[in-house]
Amino acid sequence: MKVRTAVLGAGEMGREHLRSLAMVPQAQVVAVYDPSEDAGKKAAQDFQVPQAYTDLHTLLKTEKPEYVVVASPALYHARQSIAAFEAGAHVLCEKPLCMDRGEADAIVEAAKKAGRLFTMGFQLRQHRVDRALKKFIAEGGLGQIYHTRVWAGHIMNYPWGRFHHRREFSFGGVMAATVVHILDAAIWVLGCPEPVTVSASCFRRIDKMPDPPINFEGSVSEVTVEDFGHAHVRFANGSSMSIDGSWLTHPTNRNVGFEVLGVLGVAKEGNHTVELEKQSEIVPHELEVEADPENYTAAEHEEFVAAIRGAGEPQVRFAEALAVQRILVGIYESAAQGREVRV
Incomplete structure (x- = not known):
């Protein structure tokens, strides 16, 4: 079974992740989220993603992704990563991790509490x-x-x-x-x-x-x-x-x-x-x-998806991100x- 994947953010980085995930046969992108309906729909159309959402919690509840890629502005990284962990997903968060030390600690604690894997987009x-x-x-x-x-x-x-x-x-x-x-x-x-x-x-x-x-x-x-x-x-x-x-x-x-x-x-x-x-x-x-590898971002997705399936560990450890x-x-x-x- 392919890993059900959602991408949060339909801007520059979100589109890069959508492009790269299309090269990863083990991942299936089921949804994209962006508060801009036009941006979300455009990304979904361009990368053949079935659904676009403007409400994150609706996406998480409806699509139940196993893997969430947080590619939104840093202001939203902590809240979106924590929401994904609480919904049972593993998370790759783009850099920078968040806005301060307190948010960084909260992300790590949420991952540990949920028993889910975490990594960062350090290509x-x-x-x-x-x-x-x-x-x-x-x-x-x-x-x-x-x-x-x-x-x-x-x-x-x-x-x-x-x-x-x-x-x-x-x-x-x-x-x-x-x-x-x-x-x-x-x-x-x-x-x-x-x-x-x-x-x-x-x-x-x-x-x-x-x-x-x-x-x-x-x-x-x-x-x-x-x-x-x-x-x-x-x-x-x-x-x-x-x-x-x-x-x-x-x-x-x-x-x-x-x-x-x-x-x-x-x-x-x-x-x-x-x-x-x-x-x-x-x-x-x-x-x-x-x-x-031919594409660094695709390679990091391949490694993380493998870790989600129990073959290996995330490339970025908590201590390194912190x-x-x-x-x-x-x-x-x-x-x-x-x-x-x-x-």
Whole structure:
């Protein structure tokens, strides 16, 4: 039997999940939800979904999905995830997880109480080079890790959509929407060290530019999120991490990715490749890397559906999701207060 699946949200991310789920033979999308009747019906028509709903509880009661994909704005992630758990469904929630630490804890508690599986839409975990690097580091290939550098962003490319640029819906800007992917990948590859403190600064540049690159619905006056952020994280194991993100970076050759510094060498992950530095020289890496899946989002659905059927475990663990959320919350608290904060 196929896993009965519902997608919440018919916007950019919801449509991406519908497109990807069509590639997963073990899943059957039975319904899509969106408060906009037109958006829901359009998505249902475009992806051959039988039903579109504007009321979430009616969908859950009527369709009884086993698997719910939460692809709505972050403002709604907690309430929709918890409702799905209470209805007996397993949940994949898109990033960022939610709006604060309290909501994050509530999601985890609801999943545990319902005895249902939970994961997040961190597609970069499907990069086989990251999986190989994780194994390499766990086996001591770099020795003790003392620092990691993370960078992500766009070159003069502000995300489009109805909600990315409004903090009341999105939780945050470049750090919560873009950097979060690389941050999660780095945290995961490192073995999920425990974050202790965060010091950060954020800046909004777009409303100060004479000719801002606007490609979203609305005007610059509606932007309430950062398009640049920098943070320093300290972990309980004594290591640290620097994080930089920007949607409005000047043209540069800097790759999106992360760099892991260990006492035996440095591993640079970027553009899905790894370089190792040892004794001031670049040496060929010896990682055994499988071929990447054709579609990362479809691959994450395949793995989670398999876990629902008892074959394997969710790719994202509770502790990992909470660690990333704690760092993000710490970034915004630190930037607002102008000081280092505990997370």
